[in-house]
Amino acid sequence: MYKKLCDILDSVQKELPAMLEFEADGNSYIRNFRTNERLILLGGGHIAQPLCTFAAALGFSVIVVDDRPYFANQTRFPEADGICCDAFPNAIKQLEIRESDYICVITRGHRFDADCLRAILPGTLPKYLGMIGSKRRTIGLLNMLEEEGFSRSVLDFIHTPIGLEIGALTTQEIAVSIVAELIQCRRQKTKTFSNNMVLTCEDINLPLLELLADINVPKALLIVYETSGSTPVKSGAMMAVDGNYGTVGTIGGGCSENAVLRDAYHLIGTGEQRCINIDMSNDVAEEEGMVCGGQMKVLIADITV
Numbered sequence: 001m002y003k004k005l006c007d008i009l010d011s012v013q014k015e016l017p018a019m020l021e022f023e024a025d026g027n028s029y030i031r032n033f034r035t036n037e038r039l040i041l042l043g044g045g046h047i048a049q050p051l052c053t054f055a056a057a058l059g060f061s062v063i064v065v066d067d068r069p070y071f072a073n074q075t076r077f078p079e080a081d082g083i084c085c086d087a088f089p090n091a092i093k094q095l096e097i098r099e100s101d102y103i104c105v106i107t108r109g110h111r112f113d114a115d116c117l118r119a120i121l122p123g124t125l126p127k128y129l130g131m132i133g134s135k136r137r138t139i140g141l142l143n144m145l146e147e148e149g150f151s152r153s154v155l156d157f158i159h160t161p162i163g164l165e166i167g168a169l170t171t172q173e174i175a176v177s178i179v180a181e182l183i184q185c186r187r188q189k190t191k192t193f194s195n196n197m198v199l200t201c202e203d204i205n206l207p208l209l210e211l212l213a214d215i216n217v218p219k220a221l222l223i224v225y226e227t228s229g230s231t232p233v234k235s236g237a238m239m240a241v242d243g244n245y246g247t248v249g250t251i252g253g254g255c256s257e258n259a260v261l262r263d264a265y266h267l268i269g270t271g272e273q274r275c276i277n278i279d280m281s282n283d284v285a286e287e288e289g290m291v292c293g294g295q296m297k298v299l300i301a302d303i304t305v
Contacts, residue, residue: 201236229294
């Protein structure tokens with residue numbers, strides 16, 4: 001597992017997604033490590049506001065672009081990681097589009113949409129490119145760009161009209177339909193099992209991964225691979241303990257974590273791994289203040305090289 005963890009650290013340092021596959025209780029599990037993909041909103045109008053809020057809550061790093069100061073400001077988009085007030089072609093050039101980016105073209109008019117696409121399509125295509133507008137309007141715009149020399153195969157890459165068809169009418173509903181399409185694109189290549197063994201947490205704790213990949217430090221990994229009922233963390237929560245009982249990360253804290261840490265500490269240097277079930281619903285758990293009332297299964301594994 002040590003080599004896998006080193007590869008994961010290398011990937012996330014390059015801002016690439018990574019995946020850890022492991023076995024516990026005779027089953028296979030996947031723990032994804034997903035970097036915060038950039039979502040670039042080209043246009044800061046009314047749909048952009050709820051879209052920014054919803055997307056940021058789902059882990060996207062949102063950048064809002066508009067050429068009007070009244071629309072391109074942090075007060076209007078408090079959840080955005082970046083605001084760019086500039087002409088759309090200039091902003092696109094400055095942002096240097098990556099293959100991992102998601103882009104929503106939601107400007108205030110046909111002319112600005114065309115300017116955005118003319119700036120995007122000759123360069124690196126993002127993972128997702130969607131454009132708002134009615135079918136008639138978007139077909140006309142794409143036909144115009146084809147006449148200008150853009151290939152139909154590239155134009156067909158654009159999701160338009162943007163969003164999944166859910167009968168959305170309000171700006172909030174339209175934003176939901178767009179976010180749903182972003183999720184569909186994000187999950188398109190996510191490896192899954194028929195018995196749903198993909199873990200929930202996908203966050204990246206860089207100090208934790210650096211400790212796990214440090215060849216000079218004896219340590220053990222703890223990872224929650226199943227939960228039921230009310231638990232302090234979701235599956236995929238991770239932490240590590242070293243030979244000095246130093247820890248990075250958490251699997252929920254409290255008595256439950258301390259009990260497993262002792263087992264993990266004693267496993268360091270053995271080359272072994274084991275599975276532990278933490279029951280927070282029985283009488284003993286209640287006496288010790290475990291108020292969540294659920295159960296967690298935790299894999300602990302020696303990562304000493």
